[in-house]
Amino acid sequence: MTPSAPLATAAGPDLLGPAEVDRAAERLAGRIRRTPVLPFRPGLRLKAEHLQHSGSFKLRGAANAVLALGARSIVTGSSGNHGIALARLAGELGIELTVVLAGGAxxxxxxxxxxxxxxxxAVAGGVAERELRAAELARTTGAVLIPSxxxxLVVAGQGTVGREILADAPDTEAIYVPxxxxxxxxxxxxxxxxxxxRVIGVEPAGTPRYARSLAAGHPLRLPACDTVADGLRGQQPGTVTYPIVRDRVDELVTVTDAEVLxxxxxxxxxxxxxxxxxAVALAGAxxxxxxxxxVAVVSGGNTPAALRAAAARHQLFSPNSLPSPSLSSPEEQSR
Known part of the structure; x- marks a missing residue:
């Protein structure tokens, strides 16, 4: 459903609309890679965010928030890629960062x-428990909470993916998004x-939280799901994201783990x-x-081999790569 009027969704002190994506693009200039749109097969191309610095699109939203807020201490909950993106930025900018990871990360x-x-x-449970723990740490330590x-600001930064697709492939008629x-x-x-x-969202079949929420007319929380797509285990739509998706998405489809693999x-x-x-968006397409x-967004390339190679490089070349003591109790620390 392509609306005729700009969005004016309340999101903090400012209104979140398409212009915020343009401002994010200006802020991110020189910080992110303008990833290519690659041919895949006739009629279908790939937005190559697996080539992004930090290995995923998450750097866009993370950098937009960090640069806009100017925080010196940050807490986040993450399935991994948002935490990696923030950790990369934190190392460059001298920011203290704590990343809360749910079970199964x-x-x-x-x-x-x-x-x-x-x-x-590390916390037991799913994404909901992870987010509660991250919010608690932010409150008790005074750190700034930057959700995944x-x-x-995170949403506006991620929007630069779509902005680049529409600029580099203006004949695009549909964008598939994990x-x-x-x-x-x-x-x-x-x-x-x-x-x-057309904008088509693609969800794992085991956790179609947006499809079910839109059908119900309000955000729903689903049980934790053990999908192979470990970065897509969110249990419910967010207060910022839900109204935007509700008012603009054209279709939501689900894919099985077998289709993803x-x-x-x-x-x-x-x-x-x-x-x-x-690979989820391609599976949907x-x-x-x-x-x-x-165009299907290939949102991340942090395979086990790529992650291990990156960790080895940082441990070898960075004198500051050893972790500091955690803000959590010893039994909560993931080591």
Missing amino acids: SPDKAALIRALGARTV SDHA VGGGGLLAGVCLAAWDRPV AAAVLLGRQGVEAEPSG LRSGGPERA
């Missing part, structure tokens, strides 16, 4: 976060707000090393198989 992603110099805190998706917490989907919705392009194999055959979460000129 990738050990390799946690190891790279620590190699980059950040603290990690449900934050106006959906976890919804920050990337909401950002692409903002970038495409008044443009004649098959899409990752296809990407690998073309030299695109994507983690399972990064392949399932839909429409005649439109489409």
Whole structure:
């Protein structure tokens, strides 16, 4: 559903609209890589965010928030890639960072976060418990909380993915976007707000939180899900992301773990090393198989091999790579 008027969604002290994506692009100039749109097959191209600095699109939202807020101490909850992006920035800017990880988080992603110099805190349970712990740490320590998706500056930063697609491939008729917490989907919705392009969100079949929430007419919390797409285990839409998605997304589709892994194999055959979460949008595009000129966002390339290589490089060359004592109790620390 392509609306005719700009969005005016309240998100903190300012209104979040397409112009915020433009401001994010200005702020991020020189900080992020303008990733290419690659051919995949006739009628279908790939937005190569697996080539982004830090290995995923998450750097865009993380950097936009960090640069705008100017915080010196940050807490976040992350499945891994947002934490990696923040840890990379924190190391460059001398920021103290604590990353809260839920049960089932990738050990390799946690190891790279620590190699980059950040603290990690492990909590039992799913994404909901992770977010509660991150908010508690921010309150008790005075650190600034930068969520992985449900934050106006993060959403605006992620929207630069869609902005670049529409600039570099202006004939695009549909954009397929992987959906976890919804920050990337909401950002692409903002970038495409008044443009004649369809935006399709692709969710793991085991946790279709946006599809069910939109059907119910309000955000729902789903049980924790153990999908192979470890970066897309969010349990409910956010307060910032939900109204944007509700008012602009054209379609939501679900894909099985088998379809995700098959899409990752296809990407690998073309030299695109994507983690399972990064192959979800392609899986959705392949399932839909429409005649439109489409772009699928390959959102991340942090495979175990890539993560281990990156951690080894940082441990070898960075004198500050050893983690500091955690803000958590010893039993909560992920080591």
